[in-house]
Amino acid sequence: MKNLSFAIMFIVLAAVLVASQTLFVVKETERAVVLKFGEIVRDDVKPGLHFKLPIMNDVKKFDARILTMDSRPQRYLTLEKKAVIVDSYVKWKISNVARFYQSTSGDEFVANRVLSSRVDTGLRNQFGERTMHEVVSGEREELMTELRDRIDGVAQSELGITIVDIRVKRIDLPPDVSESVYQRMRTEREREAREHRSKGLELAEGIRADADRQRVVLEAEAQRDAEMIRGDGDAQAAAIYAEAYQQDPEFFDFYRSLQAYRESFANSGDVFVLDPEGEFFKYFKETN
Structure with missing residues (x-):
């Protein structure tokens, strides 16, 4: 058992x-x-x-999945000989297993190294044929498509892999170029700021001048109205005085004399040199 x-x-x-x-x-x-x-x-x-x-x-x-090769940022020159720092990546996958094994011994590191060299050369050529504006915005999509199609044929024949996509993550300027660009941008913004300030001062002067003109006009109109009102008041007062004088001239003279005495002797330090027999002291002498 x-x-x-x-x-x-x-x-x-x-x-x-x-x-x-x-x-x-x-x-x-x-x-x-x-x-x-x-x-x-x-x-x-x-x-x-x-x-x-x-x-x-x-x-x-x-x-067999889609793999990513993330390249280190590289320095390229554009058509105007301006330097840029480009950070890119490549999406690829194995399409011919036999050729991939024969060319790389199945080592993804070898494949990435060869592919990185091809992409670097392609990007250098593509950037060298375009201006700064074109690579940044104008023809960026066209650049990536053309480069992908060009490298895909080489990659399939040499490495047995298919290039799914090539993308530029960032395009930066070198530090020395960035500083000059920022300085130029700063100068341009300062110039625009000065223009805006001068326009604001000009507008403020116009508003201030218009306000001063309106103030002068308002004061003149107010002065005119005041003079007219004062004139009407004086005319009415004169008419009232005249009417009162006609009713009792003797009392009116007496009342006006009292007002003159009150205003003349308001301050104890005032001194008058007058003839005691003059008309001004008439009511000081008369008792009836």
Whole structure:
């Protein structure tokens, strides 16, 4: 009984060992090639369960998803010989597994290094054919499309990969150029600020002059109205005085004399040199 159990376990272990050496699984996110003593005998193995010969065959698996190569920022010259710092990235995937393995030995680092060199040369040529305005805004999309199509053909023939997309993340100016550009922008903004201030001062002077003119006109009109009202009041007062004088001339003279005395002797320090017999002191002498 024990020998039978031992035999069954041995057979199972042997079957597992043989299966592990003859069966392999390719995931949905992978592609593979089967080698026979280092030579490709089956390429582009699709996802699923597959067989191989132990010892003779070897399997190399590769990531079939879209991969990203993020390049370091590089310095390029535009058509006007202006330097720019360009930060870009490339999206690529394996399209020909056999060629990819033959050209890179299945090493993504080697593929990225070769692809980076091609992209760097392509970007240098593309930027050298365009002006600063074109690479920044005018023809940026056209530049990326043209570069992708050009490098894609080379990448497929040399590396067995397809270029999905090439994008420029940022375009910056070198520090020395940036400082001169910022200084020029600062000077331009200061000039515009001075123009706005001068226009504001001119407008303020116009508003102030108009306000002064209105003030003079209002004061003149008010002075005119005051003089007219004062004149009407004086005329009415004169008419009232005249009417009162006609009713009792003697009393009117007496009343006016009292007003003259009150106004003349209002201050104790005032001194008058007058003839005591004059008309001014008439009511000082008369008792009846």
